[in-house]
Amino acid sequence: MAIKHGLKVGALLLATSSLFAACSSSSTTTTPTTAPAAASKPASAAPAPAAGGNAAVKPKDGKALKIGVTFPILDQFLQKVADGISARAKEAGVEVNIQAAQEKTDIQLGQVETFIANKVDAIIVVPVDTDAAGPMTAKAQAAGIPLVYVNRKPSDLPAGVPYVGSDSLLSGNLEMGELAKLAGGKGNVVILQGDPANEAAVLRTKGCEDTVAKNPGMKVIKKQAGNWQRDKGLAIMETWLQSGDQIDIVCANNDEMALGAIQALKAANKLDKVLVGGVDATGDALAAMKAGELEVTVFQDAKGQGAGGVDAAVKLYNKDTVPAYVDVPYVLVTPANMAEFANR
Numbered sequence: 023m024a025i026k027h028g029l030k031v032g033a034l035l036l037a038t039s040s041l042f043a044a045c046s047s048s049s050t051t052t053t054p055t056t057a058p059a060a061a062s063k064p065a066s067a068a069p070a071p072a073a074g075g076n077a078a079v080k081p082k083d084g085k086a087l088k089i090g091v092t093f094p095i096l097d098q099f100l101q102k103v104a105d106g107i108s109a110r111a112k113e114a115g116v117e118v119n120i121q122a123a124q125e126k127t128d129i130q131l132g133q134v135e136t137f138i139a140n141k142v143d144a145i146i147v148v149p150v151d152t153d154a155a156g157p158m159t160a161k162a163q164a165a166g167i168p169l170v171y172v173n174r175k176p177s178d179l180p181a182g183v184p185y186v187g188s189d190s191l192l193s194g195n196l197e198m199g200e201l202a203k204l205a206g207g208k209g210n211v212v213i214l215q216g217d218p219a220n221e222a223a224v225l226r227t228k229g230c231e232d233t234v235a236k237n238p239g240m241k242v243i244k245k246q247a248g249n250w251q252r253d254k255g256l257a258i259m260e261t262w263l264q265s266g267d268q269i270d271i272v273c274a275n276n277d278e279m280a281l282g283a284i285q286a287l288k289a290a291n292k293l294d295k296v297l298v299g300g301v302d303a304t305g306d307a308l309a310a311m312k313a314g315e316l317e318v319t320v321f322q323d324a325k326g327q328g329a330g331g332v333d334a335a336v337k338l339y340n341k342d343t344v345p346a347y348v349d350v351p352y353v354l355v356t357p358a359n360m361a362e363f364a365n366r
Contacts, residue, residue, distance in 0.1 A: 078113035078329075079336040087116040087144065089335055090137030092130050094150040094174075096122045097250070097278065099302045099324055103148065103173055106328020114336060118146075127154045134158045137167075144168040144335035151219040152176045159183055168338030172331040173324075175221045179346070184338075186330040186348040190222040193320045194229020196354045197299045198273050200318040204297055208239035209270030212262060214279040216250045223247070223275050226301060230273040243267060248279040255282025263290050272298040277307035277319055284315050303355045303363045311360050321353040321363050 081087050091107055093100050104120050111118040119142075123130035127150045137145050138161060145162050147169065149155045155176035162169040163180070175185045198211075211234050216223030227245070234240045244262055248254035255274060262269060263286060272287075274280035280300030287293040293315060300307055303321035310316040327350050337344045355363055 078110055079333045079340070080114055081116070081336055082340045085143070087114075087336065087339060088140075088142045089116055089118045089144045089146060089332070090133070090140070090142040091118050091120045091146040092133040092137075093120065093122045093148045094125050094130070098304050098306065099276070099278075099322070100148065100173070102304075102324030103328040103331075106325030107146065107332055108328075109325065110329040110332040114332060116143075116332070116336065118332075123150055125150055127151050131157055131161075134161060138162065138165045142167065144170070144339055146170050146172055146331045146335055148173045149176055151217075152221045153219050168335055170331050170334045170338065170344075173222075173327050177221065181346070182338075184334050184344045184346055184348060186327055186334055186350065188322055188327070188350045188352050190225035191229045193301050193322065193352045194226035194231075194273075194275075195233055196229075196320050196352060197226075197301055197318055198230040198233035200354060200356060201271050201273060201297050201299045202233055202237050202240060204317055205240070205271055207237040209297075210243045210268050211240055211271045211273055212259075212269050213242060213245040214255050214258060214272065214274040214283060215245060215247045216275040216279070218247050223250075226275045240271075243269070248274075248282070250276050250278055252278040252282040252285075255279030256285045257282075259283040259286035260289075263287070263292065269296055272296060274298070274300045276300055277302045277304045277316075280316060280319070281306055281310060284310060288315075301352075303353075303360075303366070305364075308355075308360055308364060311355070311357055317356075319355045321355050321366070323350045323366070325366070326350045 093104060096104055107118055121133045123133060130150050134145060145167055147158060149171065152174050159169060169183050170186060172186045175187055179185060213227055213230055215227050231242060234242050246258050248258050272283045274283060277300035280298050284293060284298055287296055297317045299318040300316060301320045301322060303319045307316055307319045330348050330350055334344045334348060
C-alpha cells in the first residue's frame with residue numbers, strides 16, 4: 023500500500039502542537055489521599071455519562087470514607103485510571119487504597135477479601151478476568167459493601183453493582199472505520215487482540231471484524247491475543263512478518279500492542295507499507311502519531327472513568343440510585359485532532 027508514505031508526511035504536517043511523552047508508572051500501590059469535598063450531583067438514567075467533569079459526590083453523613091481499589095496491573099493506561107480515582111477522591115474528601123494484582127485472579131480476590139476484612143466503605147474493581155469476577159461480587163454483596171466495576175465489564179453483573187466505562191464495540195468500529203477509509207476499503211487486515219477473557223478485547227475485536235465485513239475488498243487474515251502488552255504485540259508481528267503473507271493493516275485492541283507492532287515493522291523496513299491503529303490515545307501513541315508511525319487511535323477517558331468510579335461508589339454509600347451502566351464516551355483521534363488529547 024504505497025499510500026502509507028503520503029499519510030506519514032501528512033501526519034507530520036498536521037502535528038502543529040507539541041505532544042508530551044507518556045507518564046507511565048509500574049508501581050503497584052498509590053498512597054491514600056484526602057481533601058475537602060464538593061457538592062454532589064443527582065443520579066441520571068442509564069446509560070448515564072460519567073461525572074468526571076462535574077463536581078465530586080460527597081458522603082451525605084460527612085464521613086471520611088475508605089475505598090479499596092484493585093487493578094489487574096498499573097500499566098500506562100490503567101495508571102491514568104488510578105490517577106483519576108486519586109484525584110476524585112481528593113476532591114470528595116475520601117481515602118483510597120489502590121492495589122494491583124499482578125494480572126492474577128487469586129491475588130485480586132485476596133485483595134477484595136482484605137478490603138472487606140478491613141471494613142472499607144466501598145470497593146472499586148478493574149477485574150483481571152471479566153469472566154471470573156463473580157466471587158468478588160458475591161463476597162462484597164454478602165458483606166453489604168458497595169461495589170463498582172470500572173473499565174472492564176464483568177460478563178454478569180447483578181442489580182445494584184454498576185459498571186463505569188466505555189462502549190468497547192464502538193472503539194473497534196471507530197478504529198477500523200478510519201483505517202478502512204485510509205486504505206480505500208482494500209487490504210489484508212491482522213488483529214492484535216487483548217486478553218480474550220476481557221469483554222473489551224472481545225468487543226473491540228468484533229468492532230474491527232464487523233467493519234472489515236462491510237468492505238468487500240478487505241479481509242482478516244490473522245488474529246492473535248497479545249494480552250494488551252507491547253512486547254507481545256512486537257513478538258506476534260515478528261512471527262506474522264516471517265510468514266511472508268502480505269499485511270496491509272494492523273487493527274490493535276490497544277495502543278501498547280500497536281506500538282509493539284510498529285517496532286517490528288520498523289525493524290523489518292515495512293512500516294511505510296502498513297497502516298496501524300490502536301485504542302487509548304496514550305502519550306506514547308500520540309508521540310508515534312506525531313512521528314507519522316501510527317495512523318489512528320481512539321481516546322478512552324481514563325481519568326473520567328476513574329472519577330466516575332469514585333462518584334458511583336460514594337453514591338452507593340449514600341443510598342442514591344446509580345445507573346447499571348455509566349458511559350464514558352470514546353473519541354476518534356487522528357493527526358488532525360491529536361493535539362487536543364495531549365496530557366489527557
